[in-house]
Amino acid sequence: MDSLLAHLASNTVAYVALCAALGLMVGSFLNVVIHRLPKMLERQWQRECAELTGETVAETPRYNLVVPRSSCPACNHHIRPLENIPVASYLRLRGRCSACGAAIPLRYPLVEALSGILTAYVGFHYGVAWTALAAMLFAWAMIALAFIDLDTFYLPDCITLPLIWTGLLAQVFQLFPQVTLQSGVIGAVAGYLALWTVFWTFKLATGKEGMGYGDFKLLAAIGAWLGWNALPLVILLSSLVGAFVGITLIVVRRQGRDVPIPFGPYLVVAGLIALFWGRSITDRYLNLF
Numbered sequence: 001m002d003s004l005l006a007h008l009a010s011n012t013v014a015y016v017a018l019c020a021a022l023g024l025m026v027g028s029f030l031n032v033v034i035h036r037l038p039k040m041l042e043r044q045w046q047r048e049c050a051e052l053t054g055e056t057v058a059e060t061p062r063y064n065l066v067v068p069r070s071s072c073p074a075c076n077h078h079i080r081p082l083e084n085i086p087v088a089s090y091l092r093l094r095g096r097c098s099a100c101g102a103a104i105p106l107r108y109p110l111v112e113a114l115s116g117i118l119t120a121y122v123g124f125h126y127g128v129a130w131t132a133l134a135a136m137l138f139a140w141a142m143i144a145l146a147f148i149d150l151d152t153f154y155l156p157d158c159i160t161l162p163l164i165w166t167g168l169l170a171q172v173f174q175l176f177p178q179v180t181l182q183s184g185v186i187g188a189v190a191g192y193l194a195l196w197t198v199f200w201t202f203k204l205a206t207g208k209e210g211m212g213y214g215d216f217k218l219l220a221a222i223g224a225w226l227g228w229n230a231l232p233l234v235i236l237l238s239s240l241v242g243a244f245v246g247i248t249l250i251v252v253r254r255q256g257r258d259v260p261i262p263f264g265p266y267l268v269v270a271g272l273i274a275l276f277w278g279r280s281i282t283d284r285y286l287n288l289f
Contacts, residue, residue: 019132023116034107075097086116119136154212165224171185171224183227184227192217195215215263226274233281238269
């Protein structure tokens with residue numbers, strides 16, 4: 001194992017290629033998580049509501065991240081192994097189901113490609129180190145959260161809460177030398193309270209809820225991983241991107257101002273930018289003054 005790690009450390013191209021392959025495979029699994037986890041949570045909530053009201057809970061087929069096998073939603077054709085190769089299968093099938101010809105959503109190869117590219121860059125950025133593995137876990141969770149929020153306007157606690165604790169655990173083992181445990185703890189608290197304050201200020205002023213509690217937890221997780229120093233940049237970038245996209249939708253699509261827009265994806269983008277380039281961006285900004 002040591003000799004393999006030493007070989008990878010000395011061969012950057014091989015290591016980055018290996019990381020890219022790993023990212024593509026994880027991306028394929030992330031597609032399952034993005035599609036199935038909200039449905040699993042919905043079924044769980046329905047069972048809990050039925051139990052509280054004394055209703056009979058109807059038996060449903062087993063449904064989780066493993067069972068049943070992946071299949072085409074249009075014709076229930078089971079996806080064969082050769083049809084499940086990340087990105088390559090989509091290109092070979094020309095974006096169509098091999099059985100019925102129904103279109104395969106572009107999101108599937110997009111998630112796989114994005115996961116592969118991000119994982120490869122993490123490997124290149126951090127090298128052969130435990131820090132790289134931790135950063136990969138962070139990036140994978142962020143990808144899943146962004147796309148789940150886009151689909152459902154929901155950021156599951158089963159991802160955001162473990163992301164907070166693993167971020168703090170990463171600081172215990174000093175995987176990110178520029179972030180101390182104290183900075184991570186303060187970052188988690190400050191991240192949550194920052195959006196919590198915005199939420200209640202907006203609600204008291206307008207009587208409406210401007211965002212969900214999942215956004216608070218996501219920013220807390222980012223603060224736990226990157227430290228409180230990264231929060232101003234993350235909040236600024238996510239707000240700017242969110243405002244730009246919101247204005248664009250209103251002008252181009254003539255979308256009403258009351259139509260909700262998920263904020264999680266903007267936090268994800270800002271968090272990933274801060275992970276890789278946050279310190280250099282902040283230093284350059286401070287040097288201007």
